[in-house]
Amino acid sequence: MTSAPFPDRETIATRFAALAEQDKAYIALLLENQAQDDSLIEGLEQYLNNASRASFLNSLKLENLGKWIGEAAPARLQIRLMELAKSSQHPAYTAFRNGLTSSGGLSRAYPPAKI
Numbered sequence: 001m002t003s004a005p006f007p008d009r010e011t012i013a014t015r016f017a018a019l020a021e022q023d024k025a026y027i028a029l030l031l032e033n034q035a036q037d038d039s040l041i042e043g044l045e046q047y048l049n050n051a052s053r054a055s056f057l058n059s060l061k062l063e064n065l066g067k068w069i070g071e072a073a074p075a076r077l078q079i080r081l082m083e084l085a086k087s088s089q090h091p092a093y094t095a096f097r098n099g100l101t102s103s104g105g106l107s108r109a110y111p112p113a114k115i
Contacts, residue, residue, distance in 0.1 A: 006036050012043020013050060019065060024072075031073055041080055044069075048084070052092040059095035066099025075109035082106055 012030070015023040030036045051062060066085065073081060085097035100106075 006039045007043070009039065009042040009046045012040060013046035016044060016047035016065065017050070019061075019068075024068070027069075028072055031077070034076065037077060037080070040077075041084060044081075045084055045087075048088075048092055048096060052088065052090040054092075057091055057095075059091060062092055062095035063099035063102075066096040066101075067103045068099075070100040070103025070105035073105060078106045078109040 007030070012027070015026055027040070030040045048062075051057065069081065070078070081100055082097075085093055085100050087093065
């Protein structure tokens with residue numbers, strides 16, 4: 001029995017670009033497997049780079065993506081997602097970061113200390 005190869009960053013970027021229900025299910029499966037974290041982050045980075053170069057910026061779609069993935073991603077990915085969101089000052093990254101922040105995923109994964 002051979003295992004299926006990990007999806008490449010272009011395939012994952014295409015799934016993020018479409019983000020239909022079947023694409024969300026596909027990405028949710030990737031989120032479950034820790035071995036695919038690097039591929040997932042690279043694909044998301046490719047998607048954000050493509051969005052930043054596009055002639056039309058759909059900031060609402062980027063914000064909704066940030067909110068969805070922030071709610072869907074496990075705790076182990078929350079810091080990496082936020083690092084990616086903060087890696088550029090481009091409005092595409094800002095819109096994604098706003099959605100990611102509003103999801104509350106990072107604060108759920110790492111709650112503030114009660115002093």
